[in-house]
Amino acid sequence: MEAVTVVAALGFLLLAGAEGSAGDEAREAAAVRALLVRLLGPGPAANFSVSVERSLAAESGLDTYRLSGGGAGARVRVSGSTGVAAAAGLHRYLRDFCGCHVAWSGSQLRLPQPLPVVPKELTEATPNRYRYYQNVCTHSYSFVWWDWARWEREIDWMALNGINLALAWSGQEAIWQRVYLTLGLTQSEIDEYFTGPAFLAWGRMGNLHTWGGPLPRSWHLKQLYLQHRILDRMRSLGMIPVLPAFAGHVPKAITRVFPQVNVTQMGSWGQFNCSYSCSFLLAPGDPMFPIIGSLFLRELTKEFGTDHIYGADTFNEMQPPSSEPSYLAAATAAVYEAMITVDPDAVWLLQGWLFHHQPQFWGPAQVGAVMRAVPRGRLLILDLFAETQPVYIRTASFQGQPFIWCMLHNFGGNHGLFGTLETVNQGPAAARLFPNSTMVGTGMAPEGIGQNEVVYALMAELGWRKDPVPDLGAWVASFADRRYGGFHQDAEAAWRLLLRSVYNCSGEACVGHNHSPLVRRPSLQMHTTVWYNRSDVFEAWRLLLAATPTLAASPAFRYDLLDITRQAAQELVSLYYGEVRTAYLNKELVHLLRAGGILAYELLPALDEVLASDSRFLLGSWLEQARAVAVSEAEAHFFEQNSRYQLTLWGPVGNILDYANKQLAGLVSDYYTPRWQLFVGALIESLVQDIPFQQRLFDENVFQLEQAFVLNTRRYPTQPKGDTVDLAKRLFLKYYPRWVAGSL
Template identity: 45%
Template sequence: MKLLTFAVYMALFAVSSCIADFPQLSALRSKASSETQGQAVHGLLKRLIGERVSDFDIEIDSTLGPQDTFKLSSVENGRIKITATGGVAAAMGFYHYLKYFCYGQITWAGKQTMLPPVLPPLKTAVTISTLDKFRYYQNVCTLSYSSAFWSWERWEKEIDWMALHGFNLPLAFVGQEAIFQRMYLSMGFTQKELDEHFGGPAFLAWARMGNIRGWGGPLPQMWITQKLMLQHKILGRMRELGMVPVLPAFAGHVPAAIKRVFPKANVTRLGNWGHFNSTFSGTYLLDFEDPLFQTFGKTFIQMQTQEFGSDHIYNADTFNEMRPASSDPDYIAKAGKSVFKAMTAGDPQAVWLMQGWMFLSPFWQAPQVKALVTSVPKGSMIILDLAAEIEPVYQKFESFYGQPFIWCMLHNFGGTMEFYGVIDNINKGPSVARNFPKSTMIGVGVTPEGIHQNEVIYEFMAENSWRKEPRDVYTWLSNFTQQRYGQLNDDVNNAWQLLLGSVYNATDAHRDHDLVMITKRPDPKYDVTSDVWYNPEDVFRAWDGFVNASHALQGSSLFHYDIADVSRNNLQLVALIYFSEMVKAYKAKDIPTIEKNSASIVELLSDLNDLLCSNERFLLGLWIADAHFWATSTSEKTLLEYNARNQITLWGPNGEIHDYASKQWCGVVKDFYKPRWEFFSNWLIQLIKNGTSWDSYIFREEIMRTVESPWTFSTYPQRTEPSGNPIVKSTELHAKYRPVTKNEFFRKIWKDIQIGKKSKKGLGLYVAKISRMFSL
């Protein structure tokens, strides 16, 4: 025991020493007073538990520990006292008590916060400290894939979620177009030129990174102004809770009209991105050594600070999924120095936070990475090792050559919804990184492209901020299920155990956005085995468990969401059988079998749509309604709805990134995916009848013209209220489709996986796919 205690002490000492090596980062802290942070946490608790907030005493004491720390103790009259170093730590303390003493939970799908009449007392005080200074949250793409249309009401809930889960370093990118507009107009650009530069409301993430320009626009003026106002609220709440928001900086991407306004400007036109043509891609990058770069960078920071204030940490991603003009390390180093110099010209205390996603590209070898990350003083840059749970880059580049980094879990691409996770990697990865030779790790992060999915993974990952060593996953999971539903249930607990041991523990580098056949544009060449890396029977048996538990847990709103989600995931697996039979029949020119299995897929999609309609978390109508919220005219309403529909389907005017952000939502399944599958089966039949061969190009053009594009331009109303009971619907579908799962098809897939006949999707294939997609 003494040795273990000493080891833990040394580990904490090492972490503390690591951050102490970077005085710039040690100085990054909340400016909110203890009183302000305490009041903010009180408000958070009142939103969650109403008048029961009076059962908790909150005290902010910054001297409690060197890292964020909370202490829980029982006081008179049955109350619980939360003493914490700051607002986020206090929120973490409340959530820890809620989870581990009251068996509650708060997630995107809802909350289980039924406190007992008398709070469970603590025999001894509980004190927990975080292991690192920072817990980062969000991906630059989350702002488009998930929160593009959020109002303040939704943002308030998300900021509460951030605090409860311990995130103190959130990305705060809303409203930046107003600052860029103000700067560019003051320099002589016209509004028309900015309309051609800014992306549309659902595509701002990629316009901000210089991947595209103008697509989805023009950006309405009222949107720009209202988002500016929203950002004030977001930053105000983040800061009140003691967070350190990350604001944007100038990365070098400029409007195409730069040469009109500044004829002597030295600019480079970047290559096209993501299959977009030059109309919306091929953005312009201001040369790093052009004096204008410093003027633009300094002015933007100053104007932004005047509007929002500053916490001195800024994100800029100049080369994200874009190939630099030169691989010469000198060029790369000059680029880094220029970006940082422009930041510090506007804010001498600036720290540059950069996504390390681009380092997965083959372009970025050791000389290029080292040149960029060492181009600024150590500690003045933080690298987000963005997908460390799959491919930790810090190991390849010597802990980023001395620059501090944050170990991040990316997990999700595009906001897709299928079950997926790498639980073992998430459990062990942060500890490995902290103990890496000469580690410069200063935090953990959660960086999904889209949220509202796979909540078990995010609950597990968030605890890595204070877990000193890997957990026993199944013990943790038993607590999770009781917290989620408010009671113990063997059927549902066993179901979750099956899921976590299979679909949530990918071991062959699968990525979630490659996994769902029914939401991909149909293609007879599609490899159905690529959807599966686990034993499908585990997922089917988990479905059994949820159905068996449905009577006991019918009072839980989170169970209603989960049983619909489990049923949804099972139905997409069943569809693989029908599709496989269709393809075999097409190759054999067997029209009746094509028709039979096509009818089965269409019926399954109808059933799936009805299931999704039964829970508000799966409604397309709410996504569109949120988009409409920002409209001030009929034309704006039409533009916003087109953005909302296009992003989750075609992702571009001609399907440039089609199906990447696919959603299994009520309304999308019925009106987009179902007609698409009907078109596909009819197409195969006509090919047989006409004696012609499959041509992907012709099929793509026709299905886009006939089915896909018309749907993105449609404006007919969508359901915004659920219909039916997800437990009843899931039970019916289980009875209907569970017999279908007892099929040799899945047994053969699992057998092939076990004996190694199925090829593994390794990192090399993944990087190659990304490279092809973004032309790196």
């Protein structure tokens, strides 16, 4: 069967499950006009005419926009088959006709006057049904402390980038609390089960319980309020929110209320013991499975309505109790049947990460058991890490179930310049051409956002392109021009260097997680090799600094200058660490003192000072988000400690140490720097006393520092200090000549 025929055969089920609550044309058009006012202001927004016309997609059934008009005295006319399509058309006009740029770090929206003419009516249809956004983990790594104002900006960004399918998982713990109380659990048993706010993603997937909790009553109330606003806005724009469903995980207290219930205690996860992990999984044949699943979904949809697509992950990073296809099919069918008991139109959205994470377990028979347990077209798979390790290839397009080609890119919300732009550029088109392809969309599924914006700009654009970008070098140069609001030769040259270096990772080694020694607990066995030539990073740094007289007024430029300065400092840490290690192994005390002194007492403090010049790189800003959610000082302290744990130890004893690492002013000075100073001091003491360096003893000592940072109540600045350009130049002038001379 040809690929287009396979997708067409699946399409009616997916469309039927997704179109019911898209909203009427007038409501969606009004929502896009309101977005336009928020983006540009009421005056400039008046120069645009926005309409939503379902008929635009009548022939293909795919989201379509149309652009026309503009010029002196004429309005730009933007039409879309949905609100999202109209917003994507608006973004296309702003980007390609006006040279504007919309991004997380800030937007460049200087409109030409008069508005440029669309010379010939432009109609564009997306090649796929879906443009998906989010990872279950994004809610914890990036969204956890957001208020409505921040959510509103994100939903605007989503609409402008054409996102029409996204998780909407806030507030679900409040619904679960109602269900558990109905089932007979006590409030204390429920409180003991939920994780803290910064770890809810893994509670939702069954990996964790208890850790970082309990959740205050105020949390539930605020999250319910947020969820209602999020859903109302998404739906008003024609987006399809994905609600959560029951995946089979239950609190241990269920066994007190129902002693005969058949549950399996799963294995531990992520270096946690069973005090916080080893979840209880309800047997698929147990009578309580459909009762709990339908109770939850009925209560959820009564509260929030539905768009008929639900997410659930039963075996995320957990090996199932049995590899027997019959068990896996039964476990899968139980989740789906609990959905359709409440919503006969239900479509299950499944993160395909489990097939990547344990490929030895998930052979063809095991994958097939899951795929065949749900009617074809009712299981929608996210090929979550397709830019690096696509699963659709080895599963023959998930054995006929539809899938979305996703770019995961970032793990833990790390800072660090990284991307696989060439692979990303080619990937969706290759997946569409795969024999009997069942691809129905593209997606962005980062664990954390707010970094490497060029990667997301490309991926969002590919959601509306049938073919890859023909010339990535030209594309990235125009990206820089739009981002900074004008052409600059040095800025373009810097971005071309970044494209061929940090943004040109390929192969299975590219996992999108920052392993720099800077953000890792020091040892003598640290990884320092990179896939690119560090000279390209240092030269790009020089070129951006050369562009400062012209571009320094651009907030996006200042952000990028700081980011590449941060990256250069990260490279320097690796190089100086190499010297420290070599000096120690060669027992060269003078060299060890010199390199260790520069790394721990000069370079890291200088980096912290640069980071402190921008509010987007402040630990204080990060922690203040957490504190702002609280209704009391005790809650503020609790939420802040949740946030500090996630950034550093992750668990009580460093269970997933430094996974969610960031490079923030305050975190560098009070967490990373003391660790490095202790490490250098321990190596010096080892040489002076002629005793071996003991990593285990160091780990015990450094844990005291790490834990002290988490438990500390020190407040950090929320306002920047110093000038980014001056501080970046100072660091450059100190270290760049040493790099060039090879005399670090």
